[in-house]
Amino acid sequence: MDPVAYDGVTVHRCTRCQGIWFDGATYRSLKKVPGADKIDTGSAATGRKNDAIKDVLCPVCRTVLEVKPDLYQPHIHYDVCPAGDGVYFDAGEFRDFVKEDLADFFKDLLAGRRNHY
Ligand SMILES: [Zn+2]
Structure with missing residues (x-):
């Protein structure tokens, strides 16, 4: 795992599979x-392959991570530490996660505008 800093937040990216570990809820603040x-930076194809790997351990407490679908994008499954240490995204999943958020933002914007007519 290599530390990668962005906007004052440090995440850890796997040097082999390019998956990313986010401490606590930093994935929620970073996506904004x-x-x-x-x-x-990893390829989504690699990420999809690694998504099938079960029983990934939390790098902090070594508990098996729980696989949870995203509430808004159920095709994205991220691995969550049951103790709240953080969240693991396979390569490409965070890009997808961020993209949908922007799309939602514009959808909301359009819906808001429509109300003014
Ligand atoms: Zn943990």
Whole structure:
């Protein structure tokens, strides 16, 4: 795992599979930072392959991570530490996660505008 800093937040990227570990809820704060998807440099194809790997251990407490689908994008499964140490994204998943958030933002914007007519 290599430390990668972005906008004052440090995440850890796996040197082999390019998956990213976010401490605590930093993935939620980072996704609001423009350009934060740049930290996710791995290929989505590699990520999809690694998504099938079960029983990934938390790098902090060594408990098996729980696989949880994202509430808004159920096709994204991230691995969450049951003790709240952090969240692990396979390569490409964080880019996808951030992108949908922007799309939602514009959808909300359009819906808001429509109300003014
Ligand atoms: Zn843990």
